[in-house]
Amino acid sequence: MGYPSPVLQRLLYSPFLVQLVVTRRCNLSCTYCNEFDDVSEPVPTDELKRRIAKIKELGAWAVEFTGGEPMMHPEIFELVRYAKSLGFTKVMLISNAYLLNEDKVRKLSEAGLDDLQISIDGVTPNDVTVKVLRPLRKKLEAVIRAAKFRVTLNAVVGSAPPEEALEVVAYAQEHGFRPRACFIHSGDGQLNLDPAQIAVYHEIKTRLGRRFKESGDYRTRLMQGGSAPFRCRAGSRYLYVDEFGYVRWCSQQRDAFGVPLADYTSADLRRQFNTRKSCADQCTVGCVRTCSAYDEWRGQSLEPDPAQAYPATPLVQLSGKRPAARPA
Numbered sequence: 001m002g003y004p005s006p007v008l009q010r011l012l013y014s015p016f017l018v019q020l021v022v023t024r025r026c027n028l029s030c031t032y033c034n035e036f037d038d039v040s041e042p043v044p045t046d047e048l049k050r051r052i053a054k055i056k057e058l059g060a061w062a063v064e065f066t067g068g069e070p071m072m073h074p075e076i077f078e079l080v081r082y083a084k085s086l087g088f089t090k091v092m093l094i095s096n097a098y099l100l101n102e103d104k105v106r107k108l109s110e111a112g113l114d115d116l117q118i119s120i121d122g123v124t125p126n127d128v129t130v131k132v133l134r135p136l137r138k139k140l141e142a143v144i145r146a147a148k149f150r151v152t153l154n155a156v157v158g159s160a161p162p163e164e165a166l167e168v169v170a171y172a173q174e175h176g177f178r179p180r181a182c183f184i185h186s187g188d189g190q191l192n193l194d195p196a197q198i199a200v201y202h203e204i205k206t207r208l209g210r211r212f213k214e215s216g217d218y219r220t221r222l223m224q225g226g227s228a229p230f231r232c233r234a235g236s237r238y239l240y241v242d243e244f245g246y247v248r249w250c251s252q253q254r255d256a257f258g259v260p261l262a263d264y265t266s267a268d269l270r271r272q273f274n275t276r277k278s279c280a281d282q283c284t285v286g287c288v289r290t291c292s293a294y295d296e297w298r299g300q301s302l303e304p305d306p307a308q309a310y311p312a313t314p315l316v317q318l319s320g321k322r323p324a325a326r327p328a
Contacts, residue, residue: 006059013269014059016291018239019066019094019251022048022079026069028096030121030129032159035251036068043243045075049082051245054261056086058269060239064092064115068243071099077111084112092117096131097139105146116143117152119182120168122160129159133171144175153177155204162200169207179208182286183219198223215289216296222284230292231300232280235272238291244313249277250285258310275302 004012022043026036055063063083070076070093083091092115093108108116120136121129133140143151153172155165165181172179181204183197201223205212212219221228234240234249235257241247246258247268256279259268273295283289 009266009269010059013236013266013273015055015061015239015269016237016294017062017064017287018055018058018060018241019064019287020048020051020055020241021067021243022065022070022073022076024068024243025072026067026096027072027098028069028129028131030131030159032128040068040243042073042075045073045078047245048079051241051261052079052083052086054264055239055241056088058239058264058266061088062090062092063088064094064117066094069096069099071095071104077107080108080111080113090114094119097136097143098131100139100142102142102146105143109146109148113149115150115152116147117154117180118143119154119156120171121156122164123167124160124164126160132160132164133168140171140175140177151177152180154180154182157181157183157197157200157204162196165200166203166207169204173207179211181208181212183284214286215293218289219284222282227281228283229281230283230289231296231298232277232283232288233273233292233295234277234288235275236269237273237295238288242312246310248312250288252285253277253279254312255309257304257308258312259308271302271305273298274300275304276300277304 024035024037024040025042026033026038029036029038052063065076065079073079076093080091080093091113093113094117097118118140120131120133122132124134125132140153153168155168155172157165169179169181183201201219205220215230216228218228218230232249234253235247238250239247240250241261242254245261247261247264248254249257
C-alpha cells in the first residue's frame, strides 16, 4: 500500500498540538506538580529553534511552550516570534503568571503570541501552592491591560479548598478571560477527587455549560463510572516534547514512550495514531483527549512497541513550599 501525499498525511496523522518544554526549571514549587526542577538550565535557543522547525516539518498546526515555567527562558520572546514566522496556526504558552508584567505581556503580543493559559489553584496561598488569586491579581490586571491575545484562566481543583475554584471561575468570567477548569490527577494522569471536590465539579459544570463538556464530557464519565474510554492519539495528533528533545505520549507518561524528535517521521505519526494506550480509559489529560476527539471514529490496531519505551529522566523534586514570589 502506498503512502499518502504530504497534504493527505497532514490531514490524517499530523499533530493538532505540540507542547514543547523550553525549560524544566520553575520559579515556584507547587507540591502536587511533577513537571519541574530547580536546577536545569534553559534549553539552548538554537536547539529549540531546530525543534520548532522539525515540529513544523511534521505538519503540526499549533505549538505551545511549556515547562517548568517558560517565562524563565531568557529568549522566550524570540522563540514566540520564530514560531510565528514559520506559519503555525497558533503559537501558545502556559505560565504561572508570577513573572509577567505589563512590559512582558506587551512583548509577547508584539512577538505574535495567540494564546496564553494561566492556571490558578485557588484564592489564598497554602502549604501546597502559592499560584493563587490573592498574590496574582496585579499580574492578571497587567495581562488585561496589555494582552492582544486570548487568555485562558484555568481553575485547578485539588490543591486548595474546593470552593476557591468557583471564585477563580467567577473572576475569569467577570474580567474577560476564557474560563476553564481542570483537576489534580495522580502522577500517571489518573483522577483522584474527594466528595467535596466532586460537588464543586458539578457547580463548575453548571457555570461553564457546553464549554465544560469537551471530548464527550469525559470528566462526568470518569466521575460516574471511573472510566472514560477513548482512542488516544498521543504521539500523533498530540506530541509532548521534553527538554531532552524526546517525543513522549504526554507529560504524565514520560516513561512509557520516547523517540528523539530529530528522528521522528511520518511513519512514527501513523504508528502512534494506531497504537492503543493502556492508560487511556482513566486519562484526565484534557489536551490529549481534545486532540484525539476528531478521530474517534477511526480504529486502532497496534500494541505499543517495547523498543520505543525509554525510561524518563527523573526530575529533581523539591520539598516543602517556597515563599511566595514577589511581583516583578
